[in-house]
Amino acid sequence: MEGFAEVSRNRGKKTAWIPDQHGAWAMLTVPFLAGAFLSPHPGARHALLLAAWLLGYAAVFHAQQWLRLRRVAARRPQVARRHVRPALVLGAATALAGIPLAALHPWLLLAGAAAAPFVAVNSWFAHANRERALVNGLVAVVPACGMLLVAARLGGGGLPWAPAAACLLYFAGTVPYVKTMIRERNSPTYYCGSVAYHAVATALAACLSPWLALPFAAYLARAAALPGRGLKVAVVGAVEIVGSAALLASLLLVF
Template sequence: MKWFIPREHGAWAMLIVPYLIGMLATEVTLVHWFFFIGVLAFYFASAPLLTFVRQPKLLKTAVPSLFVYVLIGTIFTFPVLYLIPEIILISLFILPFFILNIVFAKLKKERLFINDLCAIIALSFLVVISYYIGSGTIEAITFILMTINIMFFTASVFHVKTLIRENGNKKFLMNSNVFHGFTVLIFVLLGMPMIALIFLISSLKAWMMPKQKRYKPVQIGLIEIANSVIFVVGIGIIF
């Protein structure tokens, strides 16, 4: 049986980071970890599902691992959904973005920036879910954290694309530099200097990495993982 383990470093971070920052901003509980195992299993299930969407002839290859992942996800998430049914309502906001991801996969246009943005927004709702599990409520700070997460990963996508698919595209590079600058400036203007500092660290990475050099995907992935760790630690300390 083929397991279809997701290999994208960015997607792993987009899944783990929002859940962690929502959790760290509240009281960490065993329910958080129990539910996260289920979320992780469903994320794994997306790999065989999208493989089937792209190549329907691989149905028999994709179904076994899809079934196992969905079963594990169900075992770990359904008890939590029974205890905290409000999570189901929050999850409904994720569905339209997930459907768009499937449509882009079917059209074989998964590399489009808009597809990445849909995935970022969808997974950023994990901030809200994780925060709700820990606090039993949704507050203004929940959406602030969610927005910060969206901005962080949007900047990351801009940066990674300047090094790979959009390498040499001066207009895209300019947009990336401007967006990174915006992430710093907006939090300075909002009177949140520590958040601005976190984004400045991320922006310096994007601005100073030579764009003429060809990087291996694993090199870019490791740098982004390190950047994500700095982000989570910083947000955890601040909030």
């Protein structure tokens, strides 16, 4: 996953079992927690689904790294093979956590099938060694935010499209914004595109709820003011963690 997952990436730990795209964890957990706590009956089922969700992400991460490194490190196959064991073990752990839930709630299989095309696109980008492509990041955001709907439904609720849309607006915005802070920090095109996106997102969020205009206006301000200031990566990451926490709090308060 891209977006502000790019913020804390540590290239020196590529073979660690826990994926080093630390910012991705916020994108994985915030929509899920929002859906769980907005549902009528949050509980143990959510804990099991969250475990399966996070383990599944880690398994897919290692599988995609294996795909990528088979190509870019063809003369050193052992580099790619280091990701095989984590992918298999974490995949098995995902199945152990997910199969009991799927047996009780077969519709979860449909949710998994809906996410599969997005995972396939991300896997293609990994194979092509283009993980940091803008499109790849935006594609990864969709199933992550869709977990809000899954978590809400698991808790006996409906399908709260408005908070899911708010998550999509925020996390999609992190993709171009973080690029303006790191890899594309000298690109006027990325900067203008990021600011324009956040302006539109603020207007759309206000349509979902006038109260959402407040956090989204802050996201717009940071997209306009922070690029070009030479902030350290750790600071950029901290700002995004605060932004994610503010989004979760806003969703729980508004909806």
